[in-house]
Each structure stands twice: as structure tokens, then as C-alpha cells.
Amino acid sequence: MSTTILFKDIDENGLHTIDVYRRRGGYDALRKVLTSMTPAEVTDELMASGLRGRGGAGFPSGKKISFIPKADIQKYLVCNADESEPGTFKDRELMQKSPHMLVEGIVIGAYAAGATKSFIYIRGEYVEQADIIDAAIAEAYAAGFLGENILGSGFDLSLVLHRGAGAYICGEETGLLDSLEGKRGNPRLKPPFPANQGLYQGPTVINNVETLATMPHIILMGGAEYAKIGTESSTGTKLVSVSGNVRRPGNYEVVLGTPSREIIYDLAGGPPEGREVKFWFPGGSSSPVLEAKDLDLPYDFNTLAQAGSMLGSGAIIVVDDSVPVVDVALKLAKFYRHESCGKCTPCREGTRWTVSMLERVDAGLATPMDLDIMASVQEQIIGNCLCVLGDAMAMPIGSMVAKFRQEFEDHIEAARARSERELVQGAVGA
Amino acid sequence: MIGRRKKAAPAPEPVLAAGDKRLPEVPAIAQRTVPRFGHGSRVPGWDDAVDLTKDPAEIPDPATTPVPAALRAEIEAHMAKYPDFRSAAIPALAAAQRHHGWCSPEAIEQAACVMRLTPGYLVSVASFYDMLETRPVGRQRIYVCTNISCSLCGADALLARLQEETAGDPDFNVRGFECLGACDIAPMASVNDVYVGPVTLDDVPALVGQIREGLPPLPNKQLRRRKSTDPNATSPEGRNL
Numbered sequence: 001m002s003t004t005i006l007f008k009d010i011d012e013n014g015l016h017t018i019d020v021y022r023r024r025g026g027y028d029a030l031r032k033v034l035t036s037m038t039p040a041e042v043t044d045e046l047m048a049s050g051l052r053g054r055g056g057a058g059f060p061s062g063k064k065i066s067f068i069p070k071a072d073i074q075k076y077l078v079c080n081a082d083e084s085e086p087g088t089f090k091d092r093e094l095m096q097k098s099p100h101m102l103v104e105g106i107v108i109g110a111y112a113a114g115a116t117k118s119f120i121y122i123r124g125e126y127v128e129q130a131d132i133i134d135a136a137i138a139e140a141y142a143a144g145f146l147g148e149n150i151l152g153s154g155f156d157l158s159l160v161l162h163r164g165a166g167a168y169i170c171g172e173e174t175g176l177l178d179s180l181e182g183k184r185g186n187p188r189l190k191p192p193f194p195a196n197q198g199l200y201q202g203p204t205v206i207n208n209v210e211t212l213a214t215m216p217h218i219i220l221m222g223g224a225e226y227a228k229i230g231t232e233s234s235t236g237t238k239l240v241s242v243s244g245n246v247r248r249p250g251n252y253e254v255v256l257g258t259p260s261r262e263i264i265y266d267l268a269g270g271p272p273e274g275r276e277v278k279f280w281f282p283g284g285s286s287s288p289v290l291e292a293k294d295l296d297l298p299y300d301f302n303t304l305a306q307a308g309s310m311l312g313s314g315a316i317i318v319v320d321d322s323v324p325v326v327d328v329a330l331k332l333a334k335f336y337r338h339e340s341c342g343k344c345t346p347c348r349e350g351t352r353w354t355v356s357m358l359e360r361v362d363a364g365l366a367t368p369m370d371l372d373i374m375a376s377v378q379e380q381i382i383g384n385c386l387c388v389l390g391d392a393m394a395m396p397i398g399s400m401v402a403k404f405r406q407e408f409e410d411h412i413e414a415a416r417a418r419s420e421r422e423l424v425q426g427a428v429g430a
Numbered sequence: 431m432i433g434r435r436k437k438a439a440p441a442p443e444p445v446l447a448a449g450d451k452r453l454p455e456v457p458a459i460a461q462r463t464v465p466r467f468g469h470g471s472r473v474p475g476w477d478d479a480v481d482l483t484k485d486p487a488e489i490p491d492p493a494t495t496p497v498p499a500a501l502r503a504e505i506e507a508h509m510a511k512y513p514d515f516r517s518a519a520i521p522a523l524a525a526a527q528r529h530h531g532w533c534s535p536e537a538i539e540q541a542a543c544v545m546r547l548t549p550g551y552l553v554s555v556a557s558f559y560d561m562l563e564t565r566p567v568g569r570q571r572i573y574v575c576t577n578i579s580c581s582l583c584g585a586d587a588l589l590a591r592l593q594e595e596t597a598g599d600p601d602f603n604v605r606g607f608e609c610l611g612a613c614d615i616a617p618m619a620s621v622n623d624v625y626v627g628p629v630t631l632d633d634v635p636a637l638v639g640q641i642r643e644g645l646p647p648l649p650n651k652q653l654r655r656r657k658s659t660d661p662n663a664t665s666p667e668g669r670n671l
Contacts, residue, residue, distance in 0.1 A: 244583075
């Protein structure tokens with residue numbers, strides 16, 4: 001039984017234009033919100049839906065909006081379209097094919113939060129998608145869904161698309177805000193949380209693309225109805241990006257609570273012929289890895305958290321048994337070293353040293369004790385920085401060392417034997 | 431600012447001479463001299479970014495800083511969009527980079543002049559982001575995603591092959607890039623902002639040829655043509671795609 005909400009008719013020709021989108025019922029939710037609901041009612045509806053943020057943290061979206069102070073001050077809504085978590089590409093498809101769904105969601109979210117200025121922060125690499133959204137915003141302004149006095153309700157909202165320039169850390173909400181203010185994208189200390197002091201020091205609600213795009217559907221079907229989809233603690237559907245060693249990589253809309261095996265094998269086709277799943281990242285490269293024996297876990301927020309991992313951004317990366325775990329760990333660590341902004345020492349130094357240690361492992365220069373040191377470095381990163389970039393490396397690397405320790409040790413031994421053999425052969429040859 | 435790189439970066443000369451009388455007698459093994467740069471820092475690259483003997487550059491004087499009219503108009507349009515004009519720093523630098531090919535000292539100075547910011551402020555921004563180039567680069571940009579999903583599908587070999595194919599051509603800027611958000615078409619590349627994939631090693635000569643001739647890269651493998659893989663994404667007729 002499948003339920004398709006976000007991906008319904010996603011490949012219809014011209015869905016990215018306002019005419020086709022409206023023909024499919026687009027902007028009906030916005031009309032309903034602005035003509036018959038108060039902001040508090042919209043927030044209540046979102047709370048009733050149980051919608052949890054789709055960007056990575058999984059925080060209840062209605063609650064997030066309710067944290068915005070009610071005072072009569074300038075408030076902002078920012079859509080996080082920086083999508084740079086390795087393995088994640090769901091927002092890209094959504095923005096490219098149905099940009100008006102996002103625009104409509106932004107207006108609804110902003111109305112609930114009382115924000116009158118909104119921004120989409122899109123990563124600089126998504127040039128084609130940004131051009132599509134720019135066109136969609138212009139269409140929405142022309143049709144009166146953005147701007148002043150939207151649909152005669154007296155509600156004003158401006159929407160600006162801001163293009164980033166390539167930095168993973170700008171997907172972190174406070175790093176994103178600094179970047180949007182025209183600075184280096186360094187994360188800020190929390191608290192104060194963005195809901196109190198965010199963009200330009202004003203109260204700011206920050207939501208992921210998929211979260212906002214879901215809001216119109218919740219309004220139309222009603223929060224209680226939406227909550228019936230999925231599991232009790234993880235309601236609704238989720239776009240899951242499946243990539244890595246699978247036969248049909250791509251985005252799949254699944255009901256939360258679907259068994260992971262069904263997503264990886266039935267939808268994405270499983271690993272190539274003759275290979276087996278060795279381990280998989282359930283929620284982007286920042287999530288601790290799970291093994292083949294965990295494939296039957298239902299794919300939802302709480303189950304994955306109980307299994308010691310997380311749903312994160314909903315990006316499943318499958319690694320099959322032909323790939324050495326050390327290679328994956330090294331690739332990951334190098335990525336986080338490159339993307340660490342350098343503000344906090346545990347992350348800046350921890351990522352660098354982890355790469356050095358993994359290179360020693362790969363070259364056969366390490367001893368099993370190095371693995372313990374590496375694990376302790378990971379422990380010292382977690383929770384000791386302003387943002388979770390360091391944790392995002394420490395958690396998967398720590399889980400790989402814990403779950404594949406024997407392979408790490410074998411890798412060291414094999415590399416040492418290999419280099420010694422080469423040394424001897426070199427000496428004999430000379 | 432970065433313009434001063436021209437004369438910067440002298441070979442790391444040990445300032446501490448081995449026979450310096452102020453140095454205490456130490457065992458031979460510790461006498462290895464620590465490389466230091468001209469101003470005493472051990473941090474390589476420090477000389478590269480700033481010249482400490484000069485005063486910080488001030489906001490460029492419009493009277494002496496000519497800015498192309500198109501660039502000025504573009505930056506001013508960006509500044510007008512935001513409640514705080516500084517938010518336009520990234521779009522302004524991106525615009526300056528499009529005009530000059532990279533964030534050259536001249537490009538930064540022009541952007542700083544229009545935005546009424548110091549060049550140093552904009553250098554601090556430009557040096558943070560991967561897509562803003564602080565060194566001269568070729569104008570044909572090929573970013574090859576070498577992150578985890580793509581490398582599981584052979585991205586490292588693709589990058590090597592592309593670098594080999596374009597070796598010696600200064601017109602090309604081929605580089606490995608962090609996850610570009612297109613793991614469904616892995617291994618993939620962003621060719622002058624157009625996503626193509628999956629790119630096989632055999633595609634490389636054709637791809638490079640198309641770029642050289644200014645043709646659209648691998649038209650049949652462009653991301654924008656890709657249909658959803660989800661079997662439940664219905665078409666208007668209700669049939670499965």
C-alpha cells in the first residue's frame with residue numbers, strides 16, 4: 001500500500017509553471033489558510049499532524065513555529081535548501097519539478113509564524129534548480145500569492161532566493177543565517193535559538209524544503225488525517241534518497257515505518273548482482289552505520305534512534321561487501337575535515353587527526369591501539385562544539401570502528417605485510 | 431589581500447640560525463630548526479594571505495576605482511533585495527567572479543567599492559566558499575563529485591580520467607567536489623552548472639570535446655531529463671511511469 005503525497009504527478013509536464021500547478025489544485029491550501037484560518041489555527045493544524053522536520057533533526061515543525069514570540073516585531077522565515085548532506089538529493093528533485101509547492105508552503109509557514117520576510121537559502125551548486133525557483137517566485141508575485149495584501153487578506157510576505165557558494169556548514173541553521181547575512185558561514189552559539197534571535201537578530205523560523213512543501217497538503221487533508229499516515233511518533237510520508245551500491249538509485253516517497261529492506265531491495269533494487277549489503281547509512285553520511293542484520297527495522301525516527309542511529313535527512317547510502325570499510329571511513333573523514341569551518345577546536349583538530357589516523361591505518365603504519373585512540377578522539381568531539389558537524393563525523397566513524405573493528409585490524413595487518421613485502425622486494429631488486 | 435600573493439610566499443627560511451647565541455644548548459636531535467615565515471609565524475600560508483607591513487586596505491574610492499556598469503548594476507540589484515545590504519556579499523562576489531573569471535584583487539576591489547565594504551571583508555567571505563575562486567582558474571568548470579555515494583560508483587577514476595583528458599589545457603578547471611546532491615546519477619559531474627551523469631569513463635572524450643566546442647554536455651545524460659524513479663509517482667493519466 002503506497003501513499004504518494006509530495007511525488008503525486010511529479011513528472012507531469014510543466015508542473016513547475018504556475019498554470020499547471022494550479023490546475024492540479026495548487027494554491028488552494030493557501031487560499032484556505034488566508035481566508036478562513038488564523039495563524040494559531042494553522043499552527044495547531046501542524047501540531048496535530050505530528051509533522052517532524054525533514055532536514056535532519058526531526059524536531060516537530062508545529063512546535064518550532066509556536067516558539068516564535070508573538071510580539072509585534074519583524075520576524076523571518078528561512079527555507080533551508082542547502083541540502084549538502086552527502087547522499088541527500090530529495091529537495092533537489094522537489095524544487096526542480098514542483099517549485100510552487102515550496103513557495104506555497106513558505107507562505108503558509110510564514111503566515112503561521114507571523115513572518116513578513118522570507119528567504120530561500122539554496123546551495124550554489126543547484127544553479128538549474130535556483131533558476132526554476134526564481135521563475136516560480138516571479139510567477140507567484142505576478143499572481144498575487146506573494147507581495148502585499150496576499151489574496152486580500154492583509155498579509156504581506158516578500159520572498160528572496162539567496163544562492164550560496166558551496167559550503168556544507170551552511171546547511172547548519174545558524175551557519176546558514178551567518179552566511180545569509182553575508183559573512184563566513186560560522187555556526188553560532190545556541191541559545192539564543194533562532195526562534196528568538198535569528199536572522200538580523202530577529203525571531204526566525206528555519207525549515208527544510210520538504211517540511212515546508214508538506215504543509216499545503218496537511219492544510220488540505222487536515223492535520224488529524226495526515227497523522228493517520230505512518231506510525232504514531234513518525235507521521236506522514238518521507239522522501240528517501242537511496243544511493244550507493246544499489247541498482248536503482250533515486251528518490252522514493254515512503255510511508256514512515258516502512259521496513260528498510262523494502263526500501264533498499266524492492267524500491268531501489270538492492271545491491272548489484274552477487275553482492276550483499278555490508279552496511280548502510282540510514283540518514284545521510286552523518287548517521288551511525290547499520291549492518292545487514294538491521295535491514296528489517298521499520299524506517300522511522302524512533303526505531304532508528306533506538307537502534308543507535310538516526311533518520312536524519314532520509315538519505316540511505318548502501319555499501320556492499322566489495323568495499324573496504326576503511327575506504328569509506330577515510331572518504332568520510334576527509335569530507336568533514338574539508339568542511340569543518342574551524343571555529344571550534346574539537347571539530348577542527350579532531351577531523352584532521354582522524355584523517356591522519358585513518359591514513360596510518362590504510363598505510364599499515366597503525367597499531368590496534370590507534371583504533372582505541374581514534375575512538376576516544378571521536379568521543380571527545382561529540383557534544384563539545386557549537387554545532388554538530390564534528391559529531392556528524394564522530395558518530396559514523398565511531399560506529400564503523402565499533403562494528404567493524406576486526407576488519408580495521410585486518411586491514412592494518414594486510415597493509416603492513418604488503419609494504420614489508422614491497423620493501424624486501426625493493427631491497428632484493430636493488 | 432590576495433593580490434599581494436604575487437610577491438609573497440618566500441621559501442620557508444629558518445629565521446633561527448643554528449649558531450644563534452641566544453639559543454640555549456640543546457641536544458642535537460632537538461636542534462632541528464622549526465621553519466618560520468618572515469614575520470615569525472609557523473603557520474604556512476600566513477604570508478600568503480596578508481602583508482602585515484601594510485595598513486589594511488580601506489573601502490575603495492569610487493573616484494579611482496572604475497567598475498563596469500553591468501557589474502555595478504548587478505551588485506546594486508542584489509543589495510536592494512535584502513534588509514541589510516551586506517547579505518549581498520556572496521551574490522556580489524559571484525557576479526564579480528563571472529565578470530573577471532575569478533575573485534581577483536581587481537574583482538574584489540570593484541565589489542567592495544560598490545558595496546562600500548573593505549576588500550578584506552570580502553576576501554574573508556570569498557576564502558570560505560568552495561565556489562568562489564581565490565586563484566586564477568580555467569573558465570570551463572567541471573566539478574566531479576567525489577563524495578561517498580559517487581566514489582562507491584567509481585568517481586575517483588572518473589576524476590582522474592577527466593584530469594588526464596584535459597591535462598595541459600589552461601581553459602579547464604577540473605576539480606573534485608564534495609557531494610553535489612545528485613547521488614542518483616552517480617558518478618556525476620557539474621559541467622558549467624549543468625548536472626550530467628552517470629558519466630562512464632568512455633564518455634569522457636566526448637564530454638571534453640563537447641565542452642571545447644561549446645555544445646551542451648552529454649545531452650542524453652543531463653539530470654533535468656531524468657524522470658522520477660519512484661514507481662508510485664503517477665503521471666496525469668494515472669499510469670505508473
